[in-house]
Amino acid sequence: MKTINRVIFLLALLFISIINAQEAQLTKKDSIAESFWMVTLGTNFVDDSGDEFRELFDFEEAWNTVPYPSRISIGHYFKSGLGLEAIGSYNKYNEGKIIDDVVNPQDTDYLGLDFRVSYDLNKILGETGFFDPYIGVGAGYTDANNQGRGTYNAIVGFRTWLSDHWGLDFNSTGKWTMNSENSTNHVQHAVGVAYRFNVKKGISRRGEEKLAFLEEFEDKQQRIKDSIDAKQKEDEKARLLAEQLEREKVANQLAAEEKAKKDAEDAERARIKSEIEELGNVYFKLNSSYLTSNDKKLLDKLVMILEDSPTLEVNITAHTDSRGTDKYNQWLSERRAKRTVDYIISKGIDGKRITYDAFGEAKLVNECNDNTPCSEEKHGHNRRSEITIVSF
Known part of the structure; x- marks a missing residue:
C-alpha cells in the first residue's frame, strides 16, 4: 500500500512539473x-x-x-x-x-x-x-x-x-x-x-532563468521517473555517490596541483621582486637627462630580468630635485623617463611592457624643497628614475 501511495505521489509531482514547464516556455x-x-x-x-x-x-x-x-x-x-x-x-x-x-x-x-x-x-x-x-x-x-x-x-x-x-x-x-x-x-x-x-x-536574464528552470525540470522529471522503481532509485543513488566520491578525489588532486603551481608562481614573483628592488634607482646629474655608464649597467640588469620573465611589465617614474621652476622640472623629468624607457626598448624589450610617468619635483624623498637648503648629495637623491612592477 505504501509503494502504491508513493508512486501516486511521484506521478502527481511529475504532472505538476509538466504544467510549470509549459508556463516557462520562452517567448x-x-x-x-x-x-x-x-x-x-x-x-x-x-x-x-x-x-x-x-x-x-x-x-x-x-x-x-x-x-x-x-x-x-x-x-x-x-x-x-x-x-x-x-x-x-x-x-x-x-x-x-x-x-x-x-x-x-x-x-x-x-x-x-x-x-x-x-x-x-x-x-x-x-x-x-x-x-x-x-x-x-x-x-x-x-x-x-x-x-x-x-x-x-x-x-x-x-x-x-x-x-x-x-x-x-x-x-x-x-x-x-x-x-x-x-x-x-x-x-x-x-x-x-x-x-x-x-x-x-x-x-534576457529572465529568459536564461526560464532555460535554467527547463533544464532543472528535465533533470527532475528524469529523477522522478527513476524514483518510481525503488530498486532503480537505490542503484542511481549508489552510482551518484560513487561519482561524487570520484569527483571529490579528482577535485582534491587538482587542488593540490593548483596549490603547488601557485606556490611556485609566488616564489618566482618574490624572486623577481627582490631582484628589481636590489637594482635600486637610476640617478641623474643636475639638469641632465643623460644616462651614465653605471645607469646603463643597472638598466642592462633590468633588461635581463625582463628577458627571463616574458610576462613581466614595469613602470618607470622619473623625478627631479626642487631647484628650478615647476614647469622646467616637469619637462626635465619627462626627458629622464623617456630616455630611461628608450634605452630599455633599444635592448629589444617590447615597449608595450614598459610604461612611464614623470612627476617633476612633486615627489621628493627628503626635506629638500624650495624652502630648505640642502647639500648636493641630498638633492641628488631626488634626481632619479624608479622602477616598479606593474604586472607579472
Missing part, C-alpha cells in the same frame, strides 16, 4: 537586443550661462535651442554593453540669454562634433524593460560664442524603446574645455528619436 519577450547600429535625430539644449553645473534647469534665462531638428548621431553598440557614437549638433545662443555670466547681446551660432564611449547600465542592473540607462565619456570640438575649443565630455542618459527598432533617447552631457583660459565649460542636453538596425538578438 518573444525573453529576447533582447545585444548588438546593433543606431541613428538618432532630435534637438539639443545648451546651457553656457557660467553656473550651469549649479542651476541645471534654468530654462528661461540659460537654456538655448532652435525650433527644428538640431542633433544627429550614429553609433554601434556591442554585446559587452559598450557603445561608440559620433554626434553632430547645431544650436544658437539666443539674444538676451545668459552666456558666460553676462547677457548675450546678439544671436551667435553653436556647432559641435563629439565622439563618445558609453556603457549600458542594464548590464549591471539587469534588464529593466523599456528603461535603458547609460553613462559615457568622450571628447569633441565645439565652436560656441565665437570661441572654438576642444572638450572633455561626460554623459548620462537613458533610452526608452517603443519597439524592436524605434525608441526615444534622452541625455545630458557636461563639456569641460581643454583651453580654460579662452573658453568655458557648459552643459548640453538632448532628446531625439532613435532607430536601431542590424540588430542581433540574445536571451
Whole structure:
C-alpha cells in the first residue's frame, strides 16, 4: 500500500512539473537586443550661462535651442554593453540669454562634433524593460560664442524603446574645455528619436532563468521517473555517490596541483621582486637627462630580468630635485623617463611592457624643497628614475 501511495505521489509531482514547464516556455519577450547600429535625430539644449553645473534647469534665462531638428548621431553598440557614437549638433545662443555670466547681446551660432564611449547600465542592473540607462565619456570640438575649443565630455542618459527598432533617447552631457583660459565649460542636453538596425538578438536574464528552470525540470522529471522503481532509485543513488566520491578525489588532486603551481608562481614573483628592488634607482646629474655608464649597467640588469620573465611589465617614474621652476622640472623629468624607457626598448624589450610617468619635483624623498637648503648629495637623491612592477 505504501509503494502504491508513493508512486501516486511521484506521478502527481511529475504532472505538476509538466504544467510549470509549459508556463516557462520562452517567448518573444525573453529576447533582447545585444548588438546593433543606431541613428538618432532630435534637438539639443545648451546651457553656457557660467553656473550651469549649479542651476541645471534654468530654462528661461540659460537654456538655448532652435525650433527644428538640431542633433544627429550614429553609433554601434556591442554585446559587452559598450557603445561608440559620433554626434553632430547645431544650436544658437539666443539674444538676451545668459552666456558666460553676462547677457548675450546678439544671436551667435553653436556647432559641435563629439565622439563618445558609453556603457549600458542594464548590464549591471539587469534588464529593466523599456528603461535603458547609460553613462559615457568622450571628447569633441565645439565652436560656441565665437570661441572654438576642444572638450572633455561626460554623459548620462537613458533610452526608452517603443519597439524592436524605434525608441526615444534622452541625455545630458557636461563639456569641460581643454583651453580654460579662452573658453568655458557648459552643459548640453538632448532628446531625439532613435532607430536601431542590424540588430542581433540574445536571451534576457529572465529568459536564461526560464532555460535554467527547463533544464532543472528535465533533470527532475528524469529523477522522478527513476524514483518510481525503488530498486532503480537505490542503484542511481549508489552510482551518484560513487561519482561524487570520484569527483571529490579528482577535485582534491587538482587542488593540490593548483596549490603547488601557485606556490611556485609566488616564489618566482618574490624572486623577481627582490631582484628589481636590489637594482635600486637610476640617478641623474643636475639638469641632465643623460644616462651614465653605471645607469646603463643597472638598466642592462633590468633588461635581463625582463628577458627571463616574458610576462613581466614595469613602470618607470622619473623625478627631479626642487631647484628650478615647476614647469622646467616637469619637462626635465619627462626627458629622464623617456630616455630611461628608450634605452630599455633599444635592448629589444617590447615597449608595450614598459610604461612611464614623470612627476617633476612633486615627489621628493627628503626635506629638500624650495624652502630648505640642502647639500648636493641630498638633492641628488631626488634626481632619479624608479622602477616598479606593474604586472607579472
